[in-house]
Amino acid sequence: MEKTKSTGTGGVGGGSGISRARFLAGTAAAGLTGALLPAAGARATERPDMATAARGHGGGLTRRGVVYTLVDGETPVTGFSPARMRADIRTIRDDLHANSVEVTGDGVERLNATASEVAERGMHVWLQPTLGDVPERDILEHLAETGRHAERLRRQGASVEFSVGCEFWLFVPGIVPGDTVLDRIENLLNGTVDWEKMQRRLDRFTARAAAVGRSVFHGRLSYAAAQDDKVDWNLFDVIGVDYYSYYPNRADYVRELRRYLEWGKPVxxxxxxxxTYEGAPQAGGMGWYVVDYDKVPQEIKGDLVRSERTQAAYLVDLLDVFESMGLYAAMAFEFGTADAEHRADNPLYDVDMASYGINKAVKDRAGDPSSPWHWEPKEAFRALARRYACR
Structure with a gap:
């Protein structure tokens, strides 16, 4: 699941205490989606050579970027700040050397403001609203508003693509029983779900979202699916995948990802x-589940060993795989998780170990929720920067 990305996107479902980002990655890596959704559906019957069509250009990645998640924040000091956002986008361009930013999360004004900032800095915009746990009508209106802004940017000459959302079965009420993300996950784990009915509801909403996206945005349209989701990719121009697998051999990544090329569309x-700890890649999208979120302050569970090198090596290894396959784009998750404080003074409270961020949040007064804070780059940031700068 993007994880409960309270995501890096704020609380997933009304004060759950886990972020949407953390939750999203979790289900994907735990193999949950593979259990609940069949493998990819019928492929397009007529298509160009899949290897050529899936490439954005002659070889390697066209878009090399990072996910920038917009959230309310768990405390006032970690809430959305336009000034901090502008500084972050400059850092992504000038220091990370990314040429694309996936702007995701909820809140029309902050999504649109961030997308505009990315465009003004000359980078490619991948705009993806992810409002959840509200009625379908509200989700579609939120989608339409951000899509209209994406279209305005596109008409002004910006490089923009629009994603209608991610993992609808998890975030959109009514597809899986349950009022919140956590309720729906519990029902999925308990098996109290009519799988065929769920798939029909998912297909119906995905088609509605695609139609709304097409009605307001006239560039390339996409959707971010969990691994093994069944999606009718005929609805979209670009196939999007939230990918959290771990294999000791690179050939296994290629084998797993190759199926997405069969649609003959950019991937x-x-x-x-x-x-950010030893063994985290093997935990995949459930890597965040090493924190006791019920304790105040939150504590790391078990005897973890912090390892920025582990995180950096995994990111670079996967980037090599994506480059070798000529995939269209890759967005590292994520720029940072403001509410996951790094505590160099006390590993028990170093919640950043459970963060997927390539930057760590460091407070002026360690452990103080009201303290000012700043980003410091992890080894993963520097490793990606070296790779992105070479292209």
């Missing part, structure tokens, strides 16, 4: 990453 890895 974008809309999320990939891992947490």
């Amino acid at each position: 974008a890895i809309t999320e990939f990453g891992t947490c």
